[in-house]
Amino acid sequence: MAPKVACWHLMLLLFYFLVTACHLFAASHGATDAEILVNFKNSLSTNSLLHDWNVSGIPPCTGGSDNWVGLRCNDDGTIDKLLLEDMGLNGTIDMDILMQLPKLRTLSFMNNSLEGPMPEVKKLASLRNLYLSNNSFSGKIDEDAFDGMNSLKEVYLAHNEFTGEIPRSLVLVRKLTKLSLEGNQFGGNLPDFPQENLGVFNAAGNNFKGQIPTSLADFSPGSFAGNQGLCGKPLPACKSSRKKTIVIIAVVVVAVVALSATVVLACIRFGDAVVALSATVVLACIRFGDGKKEAQSSDPFGDGKMGDRGQLHFVRHDRDRFDLQDLLRASAEVLGSGIFGSSYKAVLLDGPAMVVKKFRHMSSVGKEEFHDHMRRLGALSHPNLLPLVAYYYRKEDKLLVSDFIENGSLASRLHGKRSPGKPWIDWPTRLRIVKGVAKGLAYLYKEFPTLALPHGHLKSSNVLLDDTFDPLLTDYALVPVVNKDHSQRFMVAYKSPECSRSDRPNRKTDVWSLGILILEILTGKFPENYLTLGKGGDADLATWVSSVVREEWTGEVFDMDMMRTKNCEGEMLKLLKIGMCCCEWNLERRWDLKEAVAKIEELKERDNDDWSNSYASEGEVSSSRAVTDDDFPFSVTS
Template identity: 50%
Template sequence: MEQRNKKMKMKMMMMMCASSSLMSSRALGFFFVLLHVCVASSAEVSETEILLKFKGSLQNTDGISNWKPSTSPCTSQTSNWMGVRCDGKGRVWALQLENMGLKGGINADLLKDLTNLRTISLMKNSFEGPLPDLRKLGPIKSVYLSDNKLSGAIPSDWFAGMSSLKKVHLANNQFTGEIPKSLAAGLDKLVELSIEGNKFEGKIPDFRQPGLTNFNVSNNKLEGNEGLCGGPTNIACSTHSKKPAPWIIVLIVIAVIVAILAIVALLVFLLGRRKNTSESSVEAPPPSTATVQNRSVQKELEHQASAPGSPENSSRGSGKKGEQSLKLSFVRDDRERFDMQDLLKASAEVLGSGCFGSSYKAALLTGPVMVVKRYKQMNNVGREEFLEHMRRIGRLGHPNLLPLVAYYYKKEEKLLIADHVQNGSLARHLHGNQTLGQPSLDWPTRLKIVKGVAHGLRYLYAELPSLVAPHGHLKSSNVLLNESYEPLVTDYGLIPVVNQEHAHTIMVAYKSPEYMQSKRITKKTDVWSFGVLILEILTGKLPTNFLQQGKGSEEDLASWVNSVPRGEWFNQVFDTGMGEGKSSEGEMLKLLKIGLECCEGEVEKRLDLKEVVERIEELKEKDNRGDSDIFST
């Protein structure tokens, strides 16, 4: 019996051990499953967590106060966080944290899991320490770290393997040592390198990238910098026995070739050996080829005056009639007279190509500087009706309109000539000056521009009442700024003469909601264009960026503004470059609301121009409203 009990105890112990073993096995299996889940979860760190950790590594982060765990950086193509740019799939592709007073070091390790990051711009802050290891950022394309306090030597191989890199801006820091040789080797896609204003020493590496068009190493301690002369330095070069560097020889050879080509072109022109050439579109050449620009403009204007079928060409040999056909038609009596030959002899350059055609800046030998615009799609009316319409436009006169000075008529193409405005376009000041290191337009200047454009539109509506859209092509590139930043509206009143089959691809009016929906434009179409312009001025964002996202029309800039919670408008919507702060928030908000009401999709609900101008005239640079009631109306 006792022996039997022992056997039963042993059996029970064996069963318990087996059960315990089975439980241990299951527990162990569950542990491994749990471990796998934990590892997988940690590997899939969200972009929200990544950016919040990066924010936590920085100091003075008031500029990115809306980076919060309760929101995500991106919603589809829309950015929810200040300084974050999103791609079409709702992923972070760029960080643009410029001029925000950020401090501390730049920890690239914290950003390495942003697999879609292609651009990082931290310019004009107070970052310190060494250059971060950019290789950890994956296939990054553009790096902007200029105007900080970064310092130290950069290892020679620091950029090795970064084959996607196109733009590197490290200017105005405190880097020392030699320029990393890895910048010159292996970066075949590099097009911009800006490292001026540092303390680099030694020789300049042999940069052979074929696309490198923007290169600046000035204001360093590099060998040879003290002897720079000629060109843009305005320092006369003296002869010396030292053998010039290979890159200097290359530049000299290029300059000689360009000079020879210019002389040959001039001789051909003077001898009258004109050849008929097939028409081709003109693209603005690189900034370093000013001589080639001059030659290209002369050839283009010469082509205008000598192409087969042109009035002057068909009347050649008919004495005074042929000479008269070369003359321009002036619509103003307060301008010095000149003719086509004067334009051909002018020192000129290509300004660029727009929707209609090419623009040229021509400095006449007698002094005046003019802008010549070449239009191809202007055959909607016959010759006499076109001439009468130009005379009608020429009679217009307002401080906020750029006056038409003269025109040249040919059936296939037209030239419209106006004064050159040195300060450039509003578009350049809104979107190009930061890249050039120039200050942004402040709030009082932007308000002055909006008021000036409003006054110019009101005048156009009073003087051209028969036109359904007296401007028809209002956009920031068609608003020029004079020396005192008063706006001069241009390219107005052209809808009647533009080919209707091309108007929908050329004119801004034909991109309005009413045209997109019902193929019509109305008296309020210019109001919609003005609303888009107001939003562009206040946000600093290009309407075309929203248009390219395929949402249908430029009205989507207004849709984006409305999608941002009103409490975040001053963090996310308004361009920080305006400055001014609390003392102007009420007036800025009023103008933003006017812009949104101008962009109303339904024409019947949209403001009319008279009401828009009246409300804009009431705006002031400063306001007396308290912070508590800013969003109450």
């Protein structure tokens, strides 16, 4: 019996190997795209939103048509883009499966919960766009992680947990145009990037140190914010090491003398000497732009299911109608990713450009309540509000559609990289912006008399500028439909003193945000605490302004670009006082909006003689005296 049993076992083993070999051969040579995608789905821990990925149904692509969620297809029926954003995916990415899709050119897993080390993306040598932002990838990226990726143009790795230095293979990707690394734990020195067409770069919120290389010096200071060891243009200059070297030499000399004395006077005991060296790098001018990313969109507007069952609800009757499918077919660009979700520019076929904002943190509001509030927003009409055009409702996601404003945001104008021919913002323009913002805010206060926060998220990136540089407020009056825990953690108004201490906003809380915005416009400096996650409560900009105007003079406060305008320093000082009165920590002493708007309306583009002569003799207010408590009888510190 033993030989028969052995023979039987041998036959079973051979059968097993044959079956395994057939599976491997099919996977590598004969597997369909549907089978490959299903295998990839099964490799993930959570894939509930990929339920229509099924080999027994319709194929993923039919010609150029996309039949499965998260795909973009080529005309020949192959897969061009895999776009699995905002799907709650867990697990790791198996590149061995994806490399079986030879024409895959764009890969996006943004806004999920994927983890593990950096995926082996070099196995997709022909990849052009890689988006991995807002996940939980971690660890050091291997030096050769991007070897051979000669077609790669856009890499987004922001808001993960990567460590170590930027890999050399990434620096040498010759076609690289956009690189987003912010919000990780990268360290070491920033390398010199040789690419001439690198137009987007962001390394904020890491642990980089040393001199910023000249190849990156023209990017916004906001691209380097939060790296305490960085210095050099566009940040303050690096401190000279000469003085430190002299101190070190002196310490060495003293140590040598002490050692000699010890040898000579062996019986004399010396106490320990501790030499403390300290160096402080103060980033006095943190600036922050919109981080405009004109990346080709991954499926920006949902998970593919919207187009079948959902519809856009138009709240304005003065616009041409289009449907959700028109948006899905539109050419799209990623404008950015904020605290609510992602924003996209969609250019409709034979139509205008629209902005679609996808909101992820409105799930607690009921359907009817949401519809009612959107209709109320659609009924608003004011020259300083960007009107809501349409919206889409689904329990998990909401879309708000508005016009695209070519000039961009006030934040990008104040803090962004200035391109050739881009004008600086003079004092008359800044004053017009402040007046327009105040009017728009006053209108919101009138239309929402029962809301504690008629705006709730007033900041420079939510102030757009039209072609005449008049301001348009966006993201207004959303507090009633945003999940409360999210609004308390991230919305700007909740960074005011009363909210950081007790989570109790009131009708003066928006005034605080207006005051911070005024100080930002006057100084050209970005409020650093707005960069932090969670409630800041630290009135860094207001405190800095208060300390400078009391110790030196307002010339140290005002943005030098604005100071090119002559005979306006008196009016600037008036606006500075208004901003500080809006930033009063004591609620009872803080101005209400009506008083602030009235004072703003009184401001003029040029000084009158009485004001100028009271502060300077020849019509200049350069450095004649410091401001006293009689000028600003209030406090901006707790």
